[in-house]
Amino acid sequence: SYSEAFRKMVAQLRREYAFNGIPGKEPDWDALVAELEPRIVEAERNNDARAFYRALNDFVLAFPDGHVGLNGGLIGAQVFAEQTAGGYGFAIRELSDGSFVVVYVLENSPAARAGMRVGATVTAFNGLPIGEAVSQVRPLTTFSTETSRRYQQVRYLLRAQPGDTAEVTFANPGAAPVTVTLTAIEERQSFAATSLYLGVDPNALPVEFRLLRSGVGYIKLNSNYDDLHLLIQLFERALRTFQNNRSPGVIIDLRQNTGGAPLGLAGYLTDQPIPAGQSEAYSDATGRFEKRGVPREIEPNETQFRFDKVAVLVGLACSSACxxxxxxxxQIPGAIVVGYYPTNGIFADVARGDYRLPEGFSAQFSAMRTVLPDGSLLIEGKGVEPTLRVPITAEGLLSGQDVELQAAEQAILGR
Incomplete structure (x- = not known):
């Protein structure tokens, strides 16, 4: 039954969820159950699979953990499609100074007909200052960091049901502010315009590389789940090519790599082991979280390469194994981490965290965590932060240039 499956899942999670006991990560179990169990029971009484899905989804969304998710099958896909079907025909990005700029306007859309142009500054939405309106948005997925949440709140602010209306205050470049009422239409182009995966080629090789005009080597690591043997061959080939060309440095682009298998590719660039934390998971034998295996290290590779400088491009799409x-x-001495944002901050093992539920639904939860010697979590909840944070400006976003790549290249060249 719905209620029996829910209670069984919660009981197991109370014991085994990877981040139990971690401040800011463990949910308030009693409050969650008090809020959602009556909805589960009512859905069961009414034989309402859709209501069951919605209650489960609210349960999942209570976890500050990007690895947590719910597969609702056809019902889940329908609910998501309904909640994201409409838009007003424009997309915005938040800048480093806290303002919001229009980066996309759909031709002949409500926004376009109201005179909005790319480069406009949006200052209010439905009577609220734009930043406050964004803060009230509840996106339809989970997050491990507030940076990731905020990025998606900006996107989901402008999703609506076709026919919904919104009052928007904006000012086109060089013009006075105007307030207009927009009616949402069925369109997804504006949502896609700010996707973290915009421009990803699903047919690309797992590793692509080239020499930039400056002589700096550029490697784009597209995935860690494709043909891993080919991936390693291409990565090594890239490093050898750059070494043969005496490149002054190498840029490794991880911005749109969503994970897969952790390979420890940094081992090609250092002759010293890199400590990478200790895995911990719940033990049925002791009833506590215990160490699993030996402390993890990224081992030096037998084949070594050296460059004067190494820059790593990171972003919010870089998750888990990425x-x-x-x-x-x-951790390579002298490495520069470059980007608008840190990585996604999602790092846990979910192998023991799958739950099969009625109606063909399934849920996934983190089951193993990785901790550093001081007891803090590795990566989870914070990501890999840029040491060179690139300012997010209207000029940069609208330039049509890869500003982050340019910043990494300039850092390597010492300019």
Whole structure:
């Protein structure tokens, strides 16, 4: 039954959820159950699979953990489609100074017909200052960091049901502010315009590389889940190419790598082991979280390469195993981590955290954590932070240039 499956899942999670006992990570179990169990029972009484899904989804969204998720099958897909079907025909980004700029306007959309142009500054939404309106948004997925949450809040602010209305105050470049009422239409282009995966080529090789005009080597690591043998071959080939060309430095781009298998590729660039934390998981034998295996290290590779400087490009799409790679590269002496944002801050093992539920639903929760010698979590909840934070400006976003890559190249060249 719905209620029996829910109670069984919660009982197991109270014992085994990876971040139990971690301040800011463990949910308030009693409050969650008090809020959601009556909804589960009511859904069961009414044989309402959709209401069951919505209650489970609210349960999942209570976890500050980007690895936590719910697969609702066709019902879940329908609910998501309904909640994101409409938009007003424009997209915005938050800048480093806290202002919001329009980065996309759909042709012949409500926003376009109201005179909004790319580069406009948005100052209010439905009577609230724009920053406050963004803070009230509840996105439809989970997050491990506030940076990731905030990015998606900005995106989801402008999702609506077709026919919904919103009052928007904006000022086009060089013009006075105006307040207009927009009616949402069915469109997803504006949502896609600020996707973290915009421009990803699903047919690309796992590793792409080239020499920039400056002579700096550039490697884009597209995935850690493709053909891993080919990935390693291409990565080594790239480093050898750059070494043969006496590149002054190497840029490793991880911004759109969503993870897969942690490979420890930093081992090609250092002859010293890189400590990478200790895994811990719940033990049925002791009833406590215990160490699993030996402390993790990124081992030096037999084949070694050296460059004067190494820069690592990171961003919010870099998750899980990608973050392990980013962490490893960040520990190379003298490495520069460059980006608008840190990595996604999602780092845990979910192998024992799968739950099968009625109606063909399934849920995933973190089951193993990685801690550093001081007891703090590795990567989870903070990500790999840039040491060179690139300011997010209207000029940069609207330039059509890869400003982060340019910053990394300039850092390597010492300019």
């Amino acid at each position: 973050e392990f790679e980013a962490y490893g590269f960040s």
